Amino acid sequence: MGVLANFVVNVLPYITFIVFVVGVIYRIAVWWSRPSPAPIPVFPGQRSVGSAITRVLADVVIFRSLWQFPGNRILWLGAWVFHVSFLLILLRHLRYFLGEEAVPGWVAAVQGLGIAAALVISIPLLYLLIRRIVHADLKFISTPADYFVLLLILSVVLSGLYAKYFATPFVVDVKYVMRSLMAFQPVDLNTVSLNSAFLLHFFLVQVLAMYIPFSKVMHLGGIFFSPTRTHHFGGEAHTKKLEEA
């Protein structure tokens, strides 16, 4: 295999890791340093730490805010199915990273769901993409970055499906490569059975990982720093104090 393949397998993953980790830490540091001098008593507000935690969890797990967004339950469904599928695909991929020989039981147990998710995820992805093209108002507020991230994820998914169903790289070697990289041991590509489909998939995944810290995908972390969700203002006692003041 050539110089390019060697770069994608033996060099780029470390660059990707550094860009991803430093990028995410930088974004969190910026959010963390934003001044937030007073709790925001926005109606209906968060009365206590407990209700703030419940609110954030409801937004993360069942996309509560999107559910309450008037009149668009299909958007809620599309977004939720997309995120759950993405998570299941990632869990299925843990088989390349975990376990000396056999993968842990729970990773083995999630494989079927991971495949189902891989087959399904293109539907919500295409929906999220097409709605930006066909709705005039959404098209107006969409930026190239909105299309780019959806197309990038779609290309990761399609290259993965192509690898699985048509090109079939030797997954035992894929695991060997991933574990070698984790141990900082370069891999001699002449000794493993990978192929171009896998290399393309792996390359696209790394582009996605490097792009994430600088993209809207960081809403994954931003939600935990969102003042109207996380601030709590002490309930009626606080409101009363404000009235008296």
Ligand code: HEM
């Ligand atoms: C280091 C990261 C990754 C590696 C090494 C990797 C590797 C692979 C390999 C080897 C396959 C083919 C599996 C087979 O032949 O049975 C595959 C499939 C696939 N990959 Fe990835 N992948 C990575 C990250 C991702 C990410 C972030 C996504 C996000 C959507 C993704 C989506 C898919 C999909 C949808 C499939 C097809 C279904 C499946 O076998 O799971 N991959 N991947």
